[in-house]
Structures are given as C-alpha cells and as structure tokens.
Amino acid sequence: MQTLFDCAPHVRSLSIQSLNMPIFTCTQSSIYILSFKNYRFCAEDCLKLAQSSLGQQCQRLLIELEHQQDILILIENMPNLRTLKVKFDESQDKNEILQWLQHRLSKTIYVSLVSNLMNKMATIQIWIR
Numbered sequence: 001m002q003t004l005f006d007c008a009p010h011v012r013s014l015s016i017q018s019l020n021m022p023i024f025t026c027t028q029s030s031i032y033i034l035s036f037k038n039y040r041f042c043a044e045d046c047l048k049l050a051q052s053s054l055g056q057q058c059q060r061l062l063i064e065l066e067h068q069q070d071i072l073i074l075i076e077n078m079p080n081l082r083t084l085k086v087k088f089d090e091s092q093d094k095n096e097i098l099q100w101l102q103h104r105l106s107k108t109i110y111v112s113l114v115s116n117l118m119n120k121m122a123t124i125q126i127w128i129r
Contacts, residue, residue, distance in 0.1 A: 014054075019045075027053040032080075035062040046070045050077035059083070068097050072104060075128065084126040094122045101126070 013033035016023060031054060041049070041063055049055040050073060059080050064087040065071065071086055088094065094113050101111050101124070110127040 023054065024048045024052040029057065032057060032059040034058050034060070036064065040064045040066050041070060042066045043070050043073060046073040047077065050074055056080065061085070063087070068092075068100060071101065071124075071126070075105070075109075075126070082128050084128070086124045086126070088122050088124065092122075094124065097124060 009028075010030050011028065012030055013035070014028075014031050015035040015037065016039075017037050019036070019039050034054060043066075046065070055078050057080055058078055060083040061074065061078070061081060062085045063074075068088075071084070074084060075081065088097065098111055098113055105111065105126075108129045112125050114123045114125060
C-alpha cells in the first residue's frame with residue numbers, strides 16, 4: 001500500500017473496502033478524507049487509526065463503529081478532524097445515541113442524524129469546529 005501512496009503523491013481522498021492491508025502504518029501527507037466500508041471498527045481499531053499518520057491528518061472520516069463510545073476516541077485523538085460520519089445499523093436507538101453524544105461533546109460540536117431506509121443504516125453526522 002505504501003508503494004501505491006508513493007506513486008500517487010496528490011491523492012486527497014481514500015476509500016478502503018477491507019482492512020486486510022496494513023493501512024495504519026502507511027504515510028501519505030495529502031490524504032485528508034478517509035472512508036472505510038465493509039468493516040466495523042472496535043475501540044482498539046479506532047485508537048490505531050487515530051494514532052496513525054493518516055488518522056492524525058484526517059479532516060473528514062466516514063466509518064462504521066461497534067460502540068457509540070468509540071466516537072469519543074476518534075474526536076479526542078484526531079486533532080484535524082472536522083467532519084465525522086458514523087454508520088450504525090437500524091437496531092440501535094439513534095435518538096438515544098444523539099442524546100448521549102450531546103451530553104458528552106462540546107457545545108461547539110454539531111450532531112445530526114440521517115436515516116437511509118434503502119440499506120437500513122443510519123448515519124450520525126458530527127461537525128467539529
């Protein structure tokens with residue numbers, strides 16, 4: 001993966017379909033938008049991402065998480081993060097998650113909910129100033 005990054009120094013956005021590759025050890029100074037698909041991050045994965053070179057420079061992140069607490073790991077450890085979109089399956093109570101976030105996040109952080117009836121997923125969007 002690092003070889004691919006070295007050949008494409010001006011890539012701004014990266015969409016990853018599988019974490020079977022060592023993405024957390026790669027460096028690429030131009031990537032600001034990360035999207036992870038088909039993988040649900042646990043707390044350990046979130047911390048690895050946040051502490052990686054890609055996580056430290058990431059400004060926009062689309063991710064699916066196992067637990068709502070993992071949102072705090074990302075926000076607290078990714079200094080350049082401005083937009084976070086978190087996917088959850090429909091079995092989780094989104095209004096409860098929204099209330100939980102509003103009690104734990106700074107008042108300068110805006111949180112909203114977008115439901116997608118087609119794939120039974122909901123996305124919580126978080127804008128960080």
